[in-house]
Amino acid sequence: MSFSLHEHSDTIVALATPQGVGAIAVIRLSGKEALRLTNKVFKGKDLEKQDSHTIHFGTIRDGDKIIDEVLVSLFVAPKSFTKENVVEISTHGSSYIVNQVIKLLIRNGARPAKPGEFTQRAFLNGQFDLAQAEAVADLIHSDSETSHQAAMHQMRGGFSGEIQKLRAELIHFASMIELELDFGEEDVEFASRDDLRILVEKLLRAVELLIGSFDLGNVIKNGVPTVIAGKPNAGKSTLLNALLNEEKAIVSEIAGTTRDFIEDEINIGGVIFRFIDTAGLRETTDIIESIGVSRTHEKMKTASLILYLFDLTDTDLSEIETDIAKLEDLGVPFVKVANKMDKGNPNLISTLKTNYPDTIFISAGQKENLEALKDRVLELVNLDKFRTGNTIVTNIRHYDSLMKTRDSLLDILQGLEIQITNDFLAMDIRRSLHFLGEITGEITTDDLLENIFRKFCIGK
Template identity: 60%
Template sequence: MINESTSTPIQTEDTIVALATANGAGAIAVIRLSGPQAIQIVHTVFKGKNLLKQASHTLHFGFIADGEVVLDEVVVSLFIAPKSYTKENVVEISCHGSPYIIQSIIKLLMVKGARAAKPGEFTLRAFLNGQLDLSQAEAVADLIASDSKASHQIAMQQLRGGFSNQLQVLRDQLIHFASLIELELDFGEEDVEFANRDQLKSLILEINKVIFELVRSFELGNVIKQGVNTVIAGRPNAGKSTLLNALLNEDRAIISPIPGTTRDTIEEILNINGVNFRLIDTAGIREATDAIEAIGVQKTMDKISTSALLVYVFDVNELSEAELKSDIESLQRPGIPTLAIANKIDLPVKRSITFGSSEAIKYLEISAKEKQHIDELKQLIYDTAIQGRLTGEETVITNIRHLEALQRTQESLERVLYGMENPVTSDFLAMDIKQALYYLGEITGTVTTDDLLENIFSRFCIGK
């Protein structure tokens, strides 16, 4: 039988302290303590109400003093275990944001018995004490790092347990069958089957389908988390830099009628519908006239290879349909969607382009100089990159650790299916199901190692 221990609060012996707000001078700073002696330690330096007699979730005005020397006027917030972020006693001291005051108070609290917190140690304690599972704890770091509506939305969905709940349903179903197969092993000599093999096969196929969608979502989750690399490429004087300026609504790139003005890449962030796009203006693609331009053209090709979206800009008055198709064919890379953007429609059109849109290439006419159809282009960029996959309700994977664990789960379940088809004995089936459960447990922290926890929480900021 498979047994899983329930999570109980783990009270560590020491009390930790750290600055919870950003470093540097500011109007207000928050110093956080967590641990069994948090309230007692602050009580010894606080001039005001007796903190040991106050209720949880209350605020208290007073002074922090080192003996007779007053360090600052503060507000102290109390959170008594287990009703706190870490499920331990937590105290937050709101003081003035002077670096001198902050350091003086932290130093005083350490003299009174606290120790400096390690990166991510507050959230680590929240995880160890059962307040969060591991994927939720990682979502805290993603939430802090989120710089767009979409990345914030995904982190919040994971923090609220959407991903964890989905995985728990899968694990519970697998545990049920694993338990039945374990029971079969106890009656091995009687040749009985407690686990219906057809039901087990249907369950695994259903779980594999869910995992496949989660794995597939990583591509979207990764670009949202990192920003969508969007390369603007084309021949010299096609209007690439003008388009960059029009998209950003500012004069970011130098515009000149002289071919080859842009010789290095220019990168800027554009937020469209809550998603960050990393726009990369590149050197014009042509036979280079000197070594510096040749380097610029090579950089363009390198950027295209690592992009998530290619925006090919061309002068609709100068380029023929055959030349356009030839250029795009030479630049396209597998898996990278391409937009063919006909620029300069504000000028008398000498050529007629009948370039048809396809799933791989979409076509739009604009005037970057006159900012005609720029909003339509932004929407096209967004739709092409996101492809309707971001609705706010689905689970999106953004963490490479989760992706690898899900892929290993798939491999284990495939072995279970193989074993049922061939067939193998119940003990081998049980072994592969346990392996799948192990990998799913790695994601939420049901299965952990000290090295794994250290690796995850060392990337957090101190104070969180």
């Protein structure tokens, strides 16, 4: 599959609603001939004589054969998602009907749309920039309040506005440096080097903030991988079941029941947490269990958060202190969770409250104090920055371009420091502009577009 910047003038068709049987299905066409092609198979009003943003009842016919009664929605260029003529045909949700209608439209001159081709056309026709186009896919796949808000902010141009502002400020100096190159034989300076340094330092601070937001953005978009770790029979599986409110993991008094990790997602405060129940941490001669323990250690290293769970009825203070020291060396944020608070030794509980006041005391079996645990894990995600409306980077491609932009800006500062010639300075400025332009699509290639839009579903 290949996308071309120049070959998008034909009319495309695809199912815009999910595959399968439902009450209705929506078939979408986009292109110059969308109205005419639909008119050829539609029995009702003459669609080519109707206003934009109107809906019309009629039938889709293959010759004299009626395929279905439908509603046809018209969006006349440029007042449509793609800025082309767009028709949406609402049929009954039978897969047979959908296939018959799409095949009929193809026989009459439409072609099947590629994944993401409707959104690609919207981008190519100037409906929005590339970052906004990518946000369309993020919005479709958003499964929490925060991921939805982040996608909406980006789709409405919040992130693009930040990038375009940075780029516009640098373009002025780029043009001044280029002008100096045109007068290379004369001793003239159109761009103050001190002003350029001040601007680059300002841009660098803004880029650093955006780069720094990616960790939070990644959490918002993909969820927080959270490992539940502890000794066998500490109650890890019971805790996972209590958080999920279902019997996801096998619970047994036999130590070492969990040999591999069990994973499921939980929405807490609008954030998706991917909780991972792991094999108990202990020395074992059981080959299968030892593999599970090894995998637990690997999961802990790559987690964003660890719930260190220990049994108040079966763990002494020295064990807890040893485990905490190991977790601190690991460098992954963790929450100390004391289980079976209803049965624990009062002296141990009192000591823990004194020595480790941030410990969360719960009873997984009785589902007691789980809300306090949820509040703590949500607190560690630190959504305050997001909730204040700051721009958050959620896309790895944008992060990569920002990292390259930062390197280019640092090269400009170094060049100013050692007083490099104008042609090299102009080259570094152009590189910075290039990487910023990659984010919004002002600088793009067919390969880049193909890589982005092929990840979209067909029909979007």
